[in-house]
Amino acid sequence: MDNKSIIDVLIETQALQNGHFLLSSGKHSKEYIQCQKILQYPKHGIYLANLLINKLRPLNVDVVIGPALGAIHWEVFLALALEHVNSDIIGIFAEKVLIGDETVFQLRRGQKIEPGQNVLVVEDVVTTGNSAKKIIDLVLNLKANPVAVASLINRTPDLIKFNIPLISLLDIKLETYDPHECPLCSQNIPIDKPGSSVIKA
């Protein structure tokens, strides 16, 4: 592939969408980046993962983990890119489980992180960073080392989100609204919930 940027790929795949969206953070937005429009193409996924490889190589990653479902493809592409650095690397995903009114992330399906492993937490799009923070907590509870968060897109670059490095391919500021002050809600525009899946425990 030519020397493309993520912007070229966003445009080519029509991943940047306009409408009225409910984000997994609970906020509303008139723009949404549907990364699956990009990541459904292995050629784009592998290409974009390799753009981060120089930053990720020194981290000695043992495990790549992302929240299901949105980050699953990205997690696999990053694990594939890093497989050249560590042939025993694993790529796994954490699932959102609703316990009472709280959602927590759990490892299911026999997936494991061992104490002391270096863990790269990945997200397709970081907005509030809440999902990644919950996964960082999961990693710490398992006595492993979260080494960085790697995302395709950081939607709120001025917010400090983590106490580990955030490595993002693209910082792009898209406006979000609290539901009670959303201009699209006040125009009664129907809302679309494009992401997120929760298992009821």
Ligand SMILES: [Zn+2]
């Ligand atoms: Zn709204």
